[in-house]
Amino acid sequence: MKRGKIKSIAPWYGGKRTMAPNIIELLGEHKMYYEPFCGSMAVLLVKPKSYHETVCDLHKDLTNLATVLSILDTAVELYDRLGRTLFDESLVIKSRDILKNNIEDFSPVERAYHYFVSSWCCRNGVSGTLRDSFGLAVRWTPTGGTPTLRFRSATESIPAWHERLRNVVILNRSAWEVIPKIPDQDGVVVYCDPPYIKESRGGASKYRHDFDGIDHRKLARELCRFEKTRVVVSYYEHPELAGLYPADKWSHIPCHQTKNLHVQNRRGSTRGTAPELLIVNEVAG
Ligand SMILES: C[S@@+](CC[C@H](N)C(=O)[O-])C[C@H]1O[C@@H](n2cnc3c(N)ncnc32)[C@H](O)[C@@H]1O
Incomplete structure (x- = not known):
């Protein structure tokens, strides 16, 4: 029997198993890692270990x-x-x-x-x-x-x-308690994979702990304070994101993944390409 084959602790909706290597590359080298919406931990399980790692989810x-x-x-x-x-x-x-x-x-x-x-x-x-x-x-x-x-x-x-x-600190708290405490410092990185903007999901699935429009604005405000900490955020492409994460401080990197939208969203619709986006902040060098 092969050990350690599965890279997520639960078969999560919106799990980032296939995108994990792209995300890890964008995070770069670091000593401290924070993941406030960790879900199945698909990124953490692939990422090389760092000195301090803290993950959090409300589930x-x-x-x-x-x-x-x-x-x-x-x-x-x-x-x-x-x-x-x-x-x-x-x-x-x-x-x-x-x-x-x-x-x-x-x-x-x-x-x-x-x-x-x-x-x-x-x-x-x-x-x-x-x-x-x-x-x-x-x-x-x-x-x-x-x-x-x-x-x-x-x-x-x-x-x-x-x-x-x-050696990972696992928190069952709201991300709103965690994000304001994350230091803005060289060597610190944050990966945020919040529930996506509803209209961009194209289907009926709703997380047990979900977001509304105000939460997306609140998250962007919280993340915009970081100047030295590298922040990577995942979303499906949506027009609102250009305003939330303006191009003078954030790079929007399309990451076209073929996802089975028919399984992810509506049974009966056809297989399609999920327009995944990785949003990365400019950090002071
Ligand atoms: C897109 S999923 C994360 C998927 C994860 N990256 C993976 O690969 O499996 C979003 C997660 O945010 C969690 N969540 C929603 N609102 C939250 C909040 N206020 N604080 C912490 N977690 C929250 C949900 O329970 C869900 O697991």
């Missing part, structure tokens, strides 16, 4: 899973239990029921186990959204990945995820 089950993975004892317990778990529809139903209860009613490992099962045994690319309650993944076409293999590969990735996360 409680996601940050609980990350914390369980980061601690050796709990990561081993989760790995052992998942290794003995069958890809089984009745377990998925039970896990879904358990996740409806308060997170505080369970031990962190118990909760992480059911979150892992309900994420990795079910539909790809919907974790983190309000559409994350589809049942067991069943393939009805001869092309595409195999759900059972995906579940096993995710389980077999746990040792590598533990190794990568063990």
Whole structure:
């Protein structure tokens, strides 16, 4: 069995697995890394380690899973239990029921186990959204990945995820608390991947923790204060972004990724190209 094959701790909607190398190149060398909207941690898992790393997301089950993975004892317990778990529809139903209860009613490992099962045994690319309650993944076409293999590969990735996360600070807070505290200094970098502007997503998916128009303006205001810290922001192209991130301080770099919009957005629409954009600030040299 190949270890560490999967580079995201949950099959996240809007996950940056394919774009991670471009993002990491733009961030450049650094000592401190901050990621206020980390989702499945697809960028962190590919990025070389740096001295201080802090990630944050409002999604409680996601940050609980990350914390369980980061601690050796709990990561081993989760790995052992998942290794003995069958890809089984009745377990998925039970896990879904358990996740409806308060997170505080369970031990962190118990909760992480059911979150892992309900994420990795079910539909790809919907974790983190309000559409994350589809049942067991069943393939009805001869092309595409195999759900059972995906579940096993995710389980077999746990040792590598533990190794990568063990020195990372994982926060379950609002980014609005975190971003103002990030230092504006040489050697510090920030990667921001907020929920995208609604009209640019072209579909019905909504994150469990989402943004409205005011939040996009607030984020741009917060990020415009950085003069020495390198900031990279992800969005889908949208006319509003030119005003939020003006060209005298920010470079807008199109990064055309072929994403399966039919899976990401509306079932039934055709495969298309997602107009991804990376927005990077000018830093004082
Ligand atoms: C585009 S996704 C990030 C995807 C991530 N880069 C990946 O590769 O999986 C946006 C994330 O922002 C989180 N989020 C939304 N509002 C937030 C807030 N105010 N503070 C922290 N996280 C928030 C959502 O839970 C979601 O995981």
